[in-house]
Every structure is written in C-alpha cells, then in structure tokens.
Amino acid sequence: MSYTDQVITSLKKNVASFEKRVDVSEVGTVIEVGDGIARMDGLDKCQALEMLEFPGGIFGIALNLEEETVGAIILGDFKKIKEGDSVKRTGRIMSIPVGEAMIGRVVNSLGEAVDGRGKIKTETLYPLERVAPGVITREPVNRPLQTGIKAIDALIPIGRGQRELIIGDRQTGKTAVAIDAIINQKGQNVICVYVAVGQKESKVARVVAKLKEAGAMEYTTVFIAGASEPAPMSYLAPYAGVSLAEYFADKGKDVLIIYDDLTKQAWAYREMSLLLRRPPGREAYPGDVFYLHSRLLERACNLNKEHGGGSITALPIIETQAGDISAYIPTNVISITDGQIFLETELFYRGIRPALNVGLSVSRVGGSAQIKPMKKVAGSMKLALAQFRELEAFAQFSSDLDPETKKQIERGRRITELLKQPQYSPMPVASQVMIIYAVNNGFFDSTEISAITEKQNAFVEFMSSAKSALLDKISAGEWNEETEKTIASSCEEFFTK
Amino acid sequence: MRKLLPRHFGKMLYQLTRDLPEKELDQAVAEFVKFMARHRAFRRLDRIIAAYEVYAREQDGAEDITLVSARPLPEALAAKVVSHFGRGGKIETIVDETLIGGLIVKTRRRVLDASVKTQLRGLKNDMLAD
Numbered sequence: 001m002s003y004t005d006q007v008i009t010s011l012k013k014n015v016a017s018f019e020k021r022v023d024v025s026e027v028g029t030v031i032e033v034g035d036g037i038a039r040m041d042g043l044d045k046c047q048a049l050e051m052l053e054f055p056g057g058i059f060g061i062a063l064n065l066e067e068e069t070v071g072a073i074i075l076g077d078f079k080k081i082k083e084g085d086s087v088k089r090t091g092r093i094m095s096i097p098v099g100e101a102m103i104g105r106v107v108n109s110l111g112e113a114v115d116g117r118g119k120i121k122t123e124t125l126y127p128l129e130r131v132a133p134g135v136i137t138r139e140p141v142n143r144p145l146q147t148g149i150k151a152i153d154a155l156i157p158i159g160r161g162q163r164e165l166i167i168g169d170r171q172t173g174k175t176a177v178a179i180d181a182i183i184n185q186k187g188q189n190v191i192c193v194y195v196a197v198g199q200k201e202s203k204v205a206r207v208v209a210k211l212k213e214a215g216a217m218e219y220t221t222v223f224i225a226g227a228s229e230p231a232p233m234s235y236l237a238p239y240a241g242v243s244l245a246e247y248f249a250d251k252g253k254d255v256l257i258i259y260d261d262l263t264k265q266a267w268a269y270r271e272m273s274l275l276l277r278r279p280p281g282r283e284a285y286p287g288d289v290f291y292l293h294s295r296l297l298e299r300a301c302n303l304n305k306e307h308g309g310g311s312i313t314a315l316p317i318i319e320t321q322a323g324d325i326s327a328y329i330p331t332n333v334i335s336i337t338d339g340q341i342f343l344e345t346e347l348f349y350r351g352i353r354p355a356l357n358v359g360l361s362v363s364r365v366g367g368s369a370q371i372k373p374m375k376k377v378a379g380s381m382k383l384a385l386a387q388f389r390e391l392e393a394f395a396q397f398s399s400d401l402d403p404e405t406k407k408q409i410e411r412g413r414r415i416t417e418l419l420k421q422p423q424y425s426p427m428p429v430a431s432q433v434m435i436i437y438a439v440n441n442g443f444f445d446s447t448e449i450s451a452i453t454e455k456q457n458a459f460v461e462f463m464s465s466a467k468s469a470l471l472d473k474i475s476a477g478e479w480n481e482e483t484e485k486t487i488a489s490s491c492e493e494f495f496t497k
Numbered sequence: 498m499r500k501l502l503p504r505h506f507g508k509m510l511y512q513l514t515r516d517l518p519e520k521e522l523d524q525a526v527a528e529f530v531k532f533m534a535r536h537r538a539f540r541r542l543d544r545i546i547a548a549y550e551v552y553a554r555e556q557d558g559a560e561d562i563t564l565v566s567a568r569p570l571p572e573a574l575a576a577k578v579v580s581h582f583g584r585g586g587k588i589e590t591i592v593d594e595t596l597i598g599g600l601i602v603k604t605r606r607r608v609l610d611a612s613v614k615t616q617l618r619g620l621k622n623d624m625l626a627d
Contacts, residue, residue: 014620020611022610023610024608024609027603041504042606
C-alpha cells in the first residue's frame with residue numbers, strides 16, 4: 001500500500017470511528033496574580049500538584065489548596081495573565097515526557113527542548129513527584145561508580161545507587177568534579193543527567209560545550225532552569241531530572257544524576273513559599289524545606305535484580321558561605337546523603353586541585369564501592385595521608401625531626417602531589433591503582449616534589465603501552481599474589497631505568 | 498489577616514439580611530457599611546454588590562450562564578439549554594464564528610464545550626496519536 005493510500009485509510013478509519021463528545025472542564029477565576037504566583041477562586045475539586053491551564057496556553061501547578069481559593073505557581077510568563085481570567089483544570093498531575101530521545105538534548109524543567117534542535121518526540125510521561133522505591137526493592141550498594149578522580153575513587157569512593165554530596169564555597173571546583181565524573185562514564189554504560197538549577201546560562205553553555213567536546217553528550221541529558229527563569233522552574237528542575245533518571249533505571253540501566261545546585265533550589269522554593277504566604281521558619285525557609293530535598297534524594301537507589309537491577313547515583317551540590325557546613329541547608333542535605341566531598345577554598349588557592357579536604361570528606365559506602373585492587377592499595381595511602389596531616393604542622397621544622405617522621409612527611413607530600421589532577425582529565429581506575437601502589441611502596445620517594453606530575457604521567461604512559469594486559473586484569477578486579485608480583489616488577493622496571 | 502474578596506462581602510451581606518424583617522434591614526445594612534469601612538472596601542462597592550447578586554441567585558438555585566455559539570441562538574433554544582442549569586440566573590449570549598458550529602456553555606464553575614472547533618481538534622489529536 002502506498003503512503004498516500006495509508007494516509008487515506010487512516011483518515012477514513014478515524015473519521016468513521018469518531019465519536020462526538022462534550023468537553024466538560026472545571027474552571028476557576030484568577031483573583032490575584034503576580035511574581036509567578038496566581039490565586040484562583042473556584043476549582044473545588046482541584047488536586048494537589050494538578051496542572052492548570054491559563055489563557056494563552058500557559059500552565060501552572062496547584063500547590064496551595066485552601067478553603068475557598070487555590071494558589072498555583074505559573075510555569076511561564078505570568079505577565080500575560082490578569083485578574084478575572086478563566087483557569088481550567090487539566091486533570092493531570094504534573095509530569096514530563098521521558099524517553100531515549102531525551103539523551104543528548106538540553107531541555108527545560110517541563111521537558112521541552114531549548115537547544116534549538118527541534119521538538120523531542122517521546123511517548124511516555126513520568127510524574128514529577130513519585131514515591132521513592134521501598135526497602136524491599138533495593139539492594140546494598142556494591143558496584144563502583146568511577147569518577148576518574150584519584151582522590152575520590154581512592155579515598156571517598158562512590159558506588160552505584162549512592163548519594164554523595166559535593167559541598168564547598170563558590171569557585172572551589174564543585175561543578176568541575178561533577179563534569180569530570182560525567183566524562184569518565186564514557187564506555188561505562190551509564191546514562192548521565194545534569195540538572196543546572198539557577199545557574200548562569202553562559203556557564204551552562206560552557207558545560208554543554210565541554211561535554212560535547214569530550215563526547216559525553218552521547219549519553220547525557222542536560223536540564224536547565226536558568227537564573228533568568230521564574231523560581232518555579234528552578235524548584236521543578238531537579239524533580240524533572242530524577243523523573244527521567246527513573247525512566248532509565250526502571251529499564252535496568254545505571255544512571256548518574258547531578259544536581260547543580262540544591263542551594264538555589266532551596267532559595268527558589270523559599271521565594272515561592274513566601275509568595276504563597278506559607279509561614280516562614282528558620283532563615284525564612286518554609287517548614288518543609290528538609291522534605292524538599294529528602295524526597296528528591298531518596299529516589300536515588302540501587303534496585304535489586306527482581307526490579308530490573310538499575311540504579312540512580314546522585315551527586316547533589318551545595319554551596320556554602322565562608323565554609324560554614326553547619327548552616328541550615330548544608331546540615332539538612334549532609335544528614336540525607338551517604339557521604340560528602342568537602343572542597344575548601346584554602347586548599348584550592350594552595351594549588352591542591354581538586355581541593356578535597358580528606359579529613360572532613362567521607363563516603364559511608366566505603367570499600368563496598370571499590371574494586372578489589374583499589375581496596376587493597378587505598379587503605380595504606382589513606383593511613384599515610386592521615387599521619388601526614390597530623391605531622392604537617394611540624395613540617396617547617398623538618399631539619400629537627402627524626403628520620404621516621406621526616407619520611408612520613410615526605411611520603412605525605414608526594415601523595416598530596418600525586419592526588420592533584422587537572423580538570424577534564426579523568427584517569428582509568430587501573431592506572432590509579434598502579435600509581436597508588438607505587439607511592440605506597442616508596443617508588444616515588446626519590447622523585448622531587450616538582451617532578452612528581454611528570455614522573456606520574458610517564459609511568460601511566462609506560463603502563464598503558466607496555467603493560468596493558470596487567471591494566472586489564474586490574475580493571476576486571478583481579479588481585480592475587482601473582483598480580484601483586486607483576487605490579488611490583490613493573491614498578492621496578494620503570495622506576496629503576 | 499486574610500484578604501476579604503468581594504465574594505466574601507457579598508456572602509456576608511446575604512447571610513446578614515436573609516429573612517430579616519424590613520424594619521431591621523436599615524440597621525443591618527448600616528452595620529455592614531461600618532464593617533466595609535473598617536476593611537477599606539468602599540472602592541470595591543460595585544463588585545461587592547455584583548457578588549451579592551450572584552451569590553443570592555446561586556442560593557436560589559439559579560446560575561449565571563454564558564452561551565457562546567457560532568451563530569445567534571434562537572431564544573427558544575437558548576431557554577431550553579438554560580433550563581438544565583436552574584432558573585433565574587443572568588444569561589449572556591456571545592457569537593463567536595471561530596467555533597464553526599455547536600455551543601459552549603459557561604457557568605461559574607464549569608465549561609461544557611460541544612463546539613465543532615473542539616470536536617475537530619479532538620479528531621486531529623486522535624489522528625496524530627496514530
């Protein structure tokens with residue numbers, strides 16, 4: 001049958017089966033509108049989070065169901081709405097389109113494309129608000145999610161299904177850590193979602209350009225609620241991102257989602273709540289600001305085999321002011337997540353980048369999220385670093401110290417230098433294991449601090465070219481006496497030539 | 498304090514004056530005017546009176562109705578439609594040729610859309626869904 005005939009057949013079928021229907025909709029009247037919020041009279045049977053249709057095709061979400069009025073946030077230009085306008089119930093709870101077609105695209109909080117590449121065709125809708133998977137559907141986190149950053153993969157390992165907070169002052173490299181984690185997922189069968197909340201659009205454009213350059217947009221979706229958009233879009237963006245992540249996790253895929261950042265989502269929610277006249281609490285945040293983040297982050301999970309075996313790993317970002325991690329929102333999110341990566345301004349300006357404060361950072365999943373070789377070597381390095389931190393204050397008196405203490409200080413300095421890593425240069429886990437093994441066993445002790453980076457790069461190149469089979473074994477998680485002997489001999493071969 | 502809308506004032510006035518003997522009416526209205534003064538509601542007087550009338554009609558089982566049609570509706574047909582929504586309410590008829598045919602009935606709380614324009618949009622959506 002030709003295409004024309006197919007179209008004609010379809011038309012005839014639709015016209016023949018068409019049934020007249022009367023569209024019955026419940027309506028209300030706008031009695032107050034402004035600052036992205038509208039208050040309506042009527043809408044007696046309106047549900048919480050139901051989508052409402054304003055004139056001009058603008059949508060809103062009902063948030064406040066009061067005795068005689070409904071308060072709603074407007075997802076669009078509120079200046080086009082006036083008092084007396086008619087508002088219609090749609091009967092749909094807020095949901096976004098999800099599907100494979102979203103991968104590689106930049107979208108807003110409603111799932112609409114904003115990258116100029118045309119409309120996204122999807123067939124499925126997922127609700128923005130969804131109850132998190134229960135205890136029975138989950139299994140413990142036991143598979144690593146490699147970020148490619150040595151300091152994190154060795155000392156603060158992240159597993160698939162974990163929530164690990166990235167927290168620090170402005171300009172400490174929080175987004176850089178997140179982007180490196182996304183770039184390192186290339187070839188790892190992990191889908192990535194980056195949610196930009198209240199960010200400068202120029203910054204997001206740079207991030208997208210970098211992801212494209214690294215080939216990461218092939219498996220990444222970017223949600224953007226820019227700084228110029230109304231507060232409700234910033235409030236919804238993280239939920240939209242996790243809804244897409246759940247779509248893939250339900251199909252058994254592993255997903256990495258980054259919320260950059262939740263501080264701005266909390267600000268947007270505070271703004272909305274104050275305009276909706278909800279009672280302000282501490283720091284003028286509404287009373288349910290904890291629930292705002294807890295219900296979002298609880299949706300990250302590691303599903304068991306019976307439920308598809310997929311996972312959602314969440315890396316929320318929180319910006320602190322003057323390093324105060326005991327403030328309201330930071331403490332809330334720290335108590336929700338399974339660990340935090342604390343980035344310090346002082347370390348950043350001392351040239352230690354990523355500026356990780358290893359003492360304050362933790363991963364509550366720990367070794368369960370590491371492959372066996374990494375678990376074997378990382379412990380010694382962590383101990384050496386901890387000892388170095390204790391002795392660091394004495395470093396300025398190095399000429400007066402005993403040889404053992406001097407050795408610990410020198411070892412600590414070398415480890416600190418080795419843990420530095422340039423941006424956009426994630427390192428495979430096997431190379432990381434080799435470097436850590438080498439430093440633990442003193443192979444770098446004779447190298448000057450200033451030459452450490454060069455030596456490390458040369459060592460990695462040597463291993464990649466001459467010992468690729470060994471690297472493959474390490475990547476596969478193999479660790480036994482024979483592997484250890486081979487690693488040792490490889491290190492001797494390189495460092496003694 | 499919650500902002501009082503014209504509808505609230507209208508409802509108050511209705512409940513204050515319902516079934517009141519005529520000789521007490523002046524006193525009741527005077528009290529109501531004082532209440533309005535305390536809430537600085539005089540500039541909304543027109544809307545309060547309109548809201549009172551709407552509320553009063555609703556309490557009597559009548560609804561204000563707007564009929565939108567593609568062509569002017571014969572009176573008998575309009576009356577037949579309105580009779581399904583109670584008696585005594587205000588009836589407004591609007592001609593909107595873009596509907597092509599059929600009728601839209603709007604009350605305060607509902608919109609019943611049986612216009613040809615909406616039927617065709619539904620048909621279009623069904624076809625696109627295929």
